[in-house]
Amino acid sequence: MQASEAGRPVNLGVRKQRFVLALLALEVNKQVTIERLVELTWPQDPPVTARGMIHTYISGLRAAMAGFGGKPAGVRVDRGAAGYTLCCDPERVDVHRFRALLAGARNSDDERRVELLSRALALWRGPALAGAASEEVRENVCRGLDEARLTAVEDLVEARLRLGRHESLLEELLALAAEHPRRPRLTGGLMQALHRAGRTAEALEIYEHARQRLGEELGLDPPAELRELHLTIVRNDPLPDRHQAPAGEAPPVPRQLPADLPTFTGRAAELGRLLGMAGDETRSSATVVIGAIDGTAGIGKTALAVHAAHHLADRFPDGQLFVDLHGFTYGMAPTTPTDALNGLLRALGVPGERIPHQLDDRASLLRTTLAGRRMLILLDNAATETQVLPLLPGSPGCLVLITSRRRLIGLDDAHRIRLDVLPSHDAIAMFSRFAGADHPPGRVAEVVELCGRLPLALRIATARLRARPAWTLAHLIDRLRDERRRLAELEVGQRSVTAAVDLSYHQMTSAQQRLFRLLGLRLGAGSAARAATGSTAGPGAGFAAGPEAGLDASAAGSAAGPVADPGAGLGVSAAGSAVDPEVGLDAYAAAALADSTLQHADRLLGDLLEANLLSEPAPGRYRFHDLLRVYAAAKADAEEPAGERQAALVRLLDHYVHTASEATKVLHPLEAPRRPHVRSSPTPAPAFGTQREAARWMGAELANLLAAADHAATHDLPAHALHLSTSLHRHLRAHTRYAGALHGLALRAARQAEDGYGRAEALVSLGHAHLWADRHGQAEICLRQALGIARAIGYSAGELNALTGLGHVHLRTGRREQADDCFRHALAIAEEIGDPDVSP
CATH class of the missing domain: 1.10.10.10 (Winged helix-like DNA-binding domain superfamily/Winged helix DNA-binding domain)
Known part of the structure; x- marks a missing residue:
């Protein structure tokens, strides 16, 4: 520099x-x-x-x-x-003089072209930005310039060949072809020069070496133009006359890209992939390079594609084409490939009377017109692969960028870039850029999360803030916090998150729409704990339990009367939770919600995933982005009958209760005699062949199981809460902060149902949770209450569990005689009921 x-x-x-x-x-x-x-x-x-x-x-x-x-x-x-x-x-600036000379050369005859290209290449004194940047950065920033330089070299070689100057080119071409062996135009130029100099055998040998190299290194055949040149030389036919037309008849150079966004923010990694993909010499010289960008509504696909296209435009001197395919446009049907081809051909200078009527003929003419030209084509808002495939060039040298809400999996060899919501720091930067940087960082971070870090939502929120000068950021946050109003707040002018997602929703089948709605149902949405934390996530959300999850000992019905709160110290909040609040759900849970077969649910989940209405954070786990979940919940409330919503959630609870019980049987088979019977799930459920499989399922579903217990306890489904408490008892030994909340919910449910057996089990579980946390005094309180209830109602298994736990409390606190006494009584009961295991 x-x-x-x-x-x-x-x-x-x-x-x-x-x-x-x-x-x-x-x-x-x-x-x-x-x-x-x-x-x-x-x-x-x-x-x-x-x-x-x-x-x-x-x-x-x-x-x-x-x-x-x-x-x-x-x-x-x-x-x-x-x-x-x-x-x-x-x-x-020399680089811009270089580009101007290239532009002039494109519209000149060969004599003038040689002059202008020679002047352009003379501007180069070495690698661009040498001494100003590291090689890695230089390669990233200057790859387009390097490619333009090599293209100019190729153009100059071909112009000189057409002027009959092959003799003076031979030595230079030999060096160039050796330095850039994967550039077919240089290989072809060398073949022509050798053939015209009477060295035909060497020309054919050059081709054979190129063919072998492409096959061995890339698994590709030589490009069509190189194969045709080879046949021409083999047959000793005259070399094709490629004199350029006079300047007045030069083909147009379309510049159709929409304006770039000067405020484009973030997506550095994705932009880097697009720029690197387009500059990959190996691929771009041998095949058409296709970049397929997909993502949900409002995620910023078009903005990224247009921004990348402007960065890449100089690498494609023959022009840039843009087509809006209207795959998801309100009030418009998707553009047919036939109509899209008509627009592309006209932009390339083909007169209307020369454009054929049939789709295949138009596609063929497009490929012919693009042959030998370096063009960038941006196909925006595609609906399907079928819409896109006829629009693709057939020869190397072109780059095609495609955006779609769907995952266009039928595009072979495409570079796929899937857009997620923005990372927090990029979302904050975008919001601050539009709303100003004078807002408290904590408030900005909160509003960004309420907008789901979705670019469309962020732009709408900042537009509303700018349009209402009296509003503060706190006022905007208050309006967005209410989930029932959030989507209505994210609307300004013609832009709306709801309207954007509607376009995807209405293109689904009725079965897909139904599962989408049911996936938006919330577990635990009515609990006091969830309301206290503001959490409203659907199935898979983190379990929230505030102080109410603790146990009021007076509710236990102990003969000893009210004592200190046995659940104290174990209640937790969703804030800082170690459980992932977005674990999602699997196909079995979806089948339970939809009351369908596993195969049908799996197929529908795949459909929603392909439409980018769900994401798959881990294999077989599915979840919504935040605003899509809010949208799905609103659709469920509006379109799903209340009875079906309730029935779907009960099926889901049945599934979790049954599967958790089956997993516990595999993990702790000796405890089966003392566990209550759980009826089979009416919908498909996984089978566990090993303890590892059962433990993996328990770990993956923990947040869902806790949320299910929360929902059951607060929606008059006490049996489900009690069964989940019992099944998770052992598993929560490693998660004591959640154990108190879960077992406290189970105790409340048992009290409301006047279920003495359930109260005894919940108290035993609470006692063990305190024991594992080394809260021996609280553990003893819970276990003594459980023992009193179990004896009062003749519940032998409950008495056994309580005595076993008390024995371990006494043992840990140095009361060996009391421990021995508890264990003797427990062993007697175990022998009586056939239970071989007395461990807590």
């Missing part, structure tokens, strides 16, 4: 300062965001002072460039809303 004025070099300062100028110069007269400058200047672990250092570098550059030649030279760096712009005549 160098600068000079009147032939004198200008000191541009340290290396990173020179690199910042280079980035601005590459985008002359366009704003480069500070985030982009930081991201490229420090590609790994930028310092916390990075933004301040960028400002310092800009100040240094302004000082260095001030008054070139003793007067303002029309070169300055301006500050914009989001970054900096280098303002000057593009002709003052």
Whole structure:
């Protein structure tokens, strides 16, 4: 990176300062965001002072460039809303002179083309940005320039060949083809030069080497043009006349890309993948490169594709095409491939009367028209693979970017980029960019999460905030916190999260829609604990239990009367929970909700996943993004009868109760005699062949099982809560903070149902939870109450469990005689009921 004025070099300062100028110069007269400058200047672990250092570098550059030649030279760096712009005549920057010469060469005859391309290539003094950036960063930033340079070399070679200058080209071509063996145009140029020089055998040998190399290294055949050239030489046919048409008849160079977003934020990794994919010499020289970007409504697919396309435009000098396929557009049917081809062909200069009527004929003409041209094609908002496939070029040199809400799995060899919601730091940056940076960070983080980190929702929220000057961020947060109003709040003008998702929902079948709605049902939505924490997540949400989850000892009905709270110290809150609040659910749970076979549920889940209405955080686990869950819940409330909603949740509870019981039988088979009977699930359930499988299922479903118990205890389903408490008793030994909450819920449910057996079991479980947490006094209180209830109602298994637990309390507190007494009584009961296990 160098600068000079009147032939004198200008000191541009340290290396990173020179690199910042280079980035601005590459985008002359366009704003480069500070985030982009930081991201490229420090590609790994930028310092916390990075933004301040960028400002310092800009100040240094302004000082260095001030008054070139003793007067303002029309070169300055301006500050914009989001970054900096280098303002000057593009002709003052060699890279832009290079591009201008290339553009002139494209519309010239071969004599003039040779002159202009030679001048363009003479501007190169070495690798772009040499000395200003590391090789890794230089490769990332300058890959398009390097590709443009090589393309110019190829264009120059072919023009000189057409002018009959093959003799003077031979030595140069031999070196170029050896340096770039995977560039078929250079290989073809060398073959032509050798053949025209009478060295046909060598030309055929060059082809054979290229064919073998492509097959061995890439598993590919040579491109069609190289194969045709080979046949021409073998047959000794005249080489094709490829003189370019006069300038006035040159094909148009379409520039159809929509405007880039100057405020584009985030997606650095995805953008890097797109830029790297397009610059992959191996693939781009041998095949058409396809980038398929998919994601749910409002996730920012088009913004990313357009932003990437603008970065890549210079690599495709023959033009950029854009087609909105209207796959998901309100009030419009998807564009047919036939109509899309008509628009593409007209943009490429094909007269209307030459465009055939049949789809296959139009697709063939498009491939013919694009052959040998380097073009970027952006196919936005695709509905299906069928809509896209006829629009693809057939020869190398082109890049196709496709966006769709669906996962276009039928596109072979496409680079797939699936967009998720923004990471928190990018979402905060986007919100702050639009809403201003003078808001409390904690409030910004909260509103970003309420918007689900969805770009569309963030833009709507900031638009509403700007449109209502009287609103504070706290006011906006209060409006968004109410989940029943949240989607209604995320609407401004013609933009709406609900309307965006509606387009996907209404394209589903009735069976898909029904499962989508049922997946939005909430477990535990009515509990006091959940309300206290503000958690409203659906199946798979984290279990929330506040102080009410503790046990009031007076409710136990002990003959000894009320004592201190046996559940004290074990109640927990969802805040800081170790249980993942977004574990999702599996196909068995979906089958329970839908009352369907496992295969049918699995197929429907796959459909929703393909439509990006669900995500799959782990194999076989499915969950919603936050706002999609809110949308699904609203659809369930509006379209699913109340009786069916209740029945679906009961089926889900039945599934969890049955499967947890089966897993416990496998994990602790000796305890089976003292566990209550659980009826079989009416819907499919997994079978556990090993303890490892059972433990894995328990671990994966823990949050769902806790939420199910919460729901059962607060929705008049005490038996479900009690069964889950009993089944999870052992498993929660490693999760004592949740044990108190779960068993406290079970105790309340048993009290409300006047179930003495259940009260005894819940108290035993609470006692053991305290014992595992070394709260021996509380453990003894719970177990003594359980023992009294069990004896009063003649519940031998409950008496056995309570005595076993009391024995271990006495043993741990040094009361060996009392422990021995409890164990003797427990063994007697165990022999009586046939229970071989007396461990807590």
